[in-house]
Amino acid sequence: MTTVPVQYYLIVAAALFSIGLAIAITKRHYIGMLLGIELMLNAVNINLVAFGRHDPEQLSGQLFALFVIVVAAAEVTVALAIILRVYGHFKTVDPDKVNELKQ
Template identity: 60%
Template sequence: MITQIPLEHILLLSAALFAIGVLAVISKRHAVMVLMGIELIFNAANLNLVAFSRHDPQLMQGQLFSLFVILVAAAEAAVALAIVLRVYQHFKTANLNQVASKEG
């Protein structure tokens, strides 16, 4: 017998992921940690999409939209990591405060 997880529990988990992601983006100074925070925010949004689409099993709009968000997030991560590598090669640091204070 499969038990259904209540929607409230999924939304609480999603809110916690979103809050942790926002906290990481705001508080961390390392570029890779900021990217990880953005990925947590994307995952929280995907969790909400899938949770709400569960209420209408005939229409899979939430799952399809979530798939597109995952694809965009993967492309964003690849481009962002390439930018971080170029910034590191130029400034010899991945600390965002030091990069912002240095002039090219």
């Protein structure tokens, strides 16, 4: 069985993080921004698991990745609830058109 070098994981994670950052910065609506943030969190998970493979006796990388997945699920839930409330009030999901915080 051949093992994949860690550098390959890091290259894929860096590319995924860069794509997620570009999406989060350039998208003009909240859902696109949320997808970009999720891509960045997945890149972090790849890094955690890749570094966790270096020390097979301890599962710290995999446990941190599991923790990041749980936090990401909670973040998506809260973000979608906020987006639904903003849409219900302003009738748009365009961040540029949401210009007041008072009701």
